[in-house]
Amino acid sequence: MTSTETESYGRQVVVITGCSAGGIGHALARAFAAEDCLVVASARSVSSMADLDDENTFFLQELDVRSEESVQHALSNVLERFGRIDILVNNAGVQCVGPVAEVPLSAVQTTFDTNLYGPMRLIQAVVPHMVSRRKGKIVNVGSVTALAPGPWSGVYTASKAALHSLTDSLRLELRPFGIDVITVVPGAIRSNIGNSGMATYNQMPEWKLYKPFEAAMRERIFLSQRPNATPSEVFAKKTVAAVLKKNPPRWFSYGPFSTLLSIMYHLPLFIRDFVFRKLMKC
Numbered sequence: 001m002t003s004t005e006t007e008s009y010g011r012q013v014v015v016i017t018g019c020s021a022g023g024i025g026h027a028l029a030r031a032f033a034a035e036d037c038l039v040v041a042s043a044r045s046v047s048s049m050a051d052l053d054d055e056n057t058f059f060l061q062e063l064d065v066r067s068e069e070s071v072q073h074a075l076s077n078v079l080e081r082f083g084r085i086d087i088l089v090n091n092a093g094v095q096c097v098g099p100v101a102e103v104p105l106s107a108v109q110t111t112f113d114t115n116l117y118g119p120m121r122l123i124q125a126v127v128p129h130m131v132s133r134r135k136g137k138i139v140n141v142g143s144v145t146a147l148a149p150g151p152w153s154g155v156y157t158a159s160k161a162a163l164h165s166l167t168d169s170l171r172l173e174l175r176p177f178g179i180d181v182i183t184v185v186p187g188a189i190r191s192n193i194g195n196s197g198m199a200t201y202n203q204m205p206e207w208k209l210y211k212p213f214e215a216a217m218r219e220r221i222f223l224s225q226r227p228n229a230t231p232s233e234v235f236a237k238k239t240v241a242a243v244l245k246k247n248p249p250r251w252f253s254y255g256p257f258s259t260l261l262s263i264m265y266h267l268p269l270f271i272r273d274f275v276f277r278k279l280m281k282c
């Protein structure tokens with residue numbers, strides 16, 4: 001990107017994590033760019049978002065949310081380039097499917113390190129900057145699954161539930177400083193989440209007690225990738241419209257399962273368990 005801080009005046013600088021092609025982050029990058037934002041698209045590897053290599057719109061950064069050093073390096077590049085960050089979108093995330101009683105703790109740690117501590121690393125890095133300007137928006141991408149945790153994805157769901165909870169506290173704590181905090185809650189959105197989830201699942205040890213549930217677990221990995229999944233471009237356009245509002249919503253949810261799981265959130269646990277046992281074969 002050739003823009004300097006002066007040239008970028010008036011355009012919002014948006015930093016997004018996890019922008020590999022085919023995923024929600026990539027679609028968000030394009031949707032923010034369509035609204036004339038200066039988009040810092042980041043990913044673990046710049047080659048995974050090579051098609052965003054348009055210097056007038058995107059500033060590509062290598063950023064691994066699990067590495068403090070990587071976060072600091074990428075954000076200081078952004079501040080050097082534009083002098084500000086208006087919007088941070090914590091989108092990067094990984095699935096983790098397997099029975100809670102047997103998932104290796106190393107996989108639990110990786111999931112939380114990416115889905116919870118990753119956003120925290122970015123938040124703690126950008127908040128002092130946003131507070132100094134008394135302005136900014138922080139968007140944390142959660143999941144509808146955290147509204148009614150079912151079987152086989154307990155670790156992923158717990159990491160997202162923790163992120164929802166943390167976002168609620170953060171929203172109140174940052175209000176005095178003029179910073180908006182938004183929980184974006186995707187339903188079933190077309191992306192690479194199934195394929196990357198399967199790659200992670202294939203690294204899991206052989207289950208001891210849960211062999212008979214193997215097929216149900218493999219099905220769970222692709223639950224969000226059925227034919228009725230919302231295209232990520234559609235989800236991104238609606239999300240960006242909500243985030244760019246002068247008074248953005250505290251909670252924005254869209255996509256298949258978002259209504260169903262909101263209802264399940266309110267159901268007595270015995271009904272919720274009954275529904276899950278029928279649907280998820282446990």
Ligand SMILES: NC(=O)c1ccc[n+]([C@@H]2O[C@H](COP(=O)([O-])OP(=O)(O)OC[C@H]3O[C@@H](n4cnc5c(N)ncnc54)[C@H](OP(=O)(O)O)[C@@H]3O)[C@@H](O)[C@H]2O)c1
Nearest residue numbers: 018019020023024064065092093143188189191192193224
């Ligand atoms: N798709 C859905 O139905 C759905 C539903 C609910 C919530 N979500 C959430 O939406 C967000 C985006 O997911 P998605 O569906 O777009 O899945 P995706 O296509 O698999 O994209 C996930 C992105 O996160 C990146 N990532 C993973 N670990 C990272 C790390 N350590 N540092 C930086 N980036 C990392 C991936 O990069 P690599 O390419 O390098 O792996 C990829 O760019 C996630 O937080 C996910 O939990 C998705």
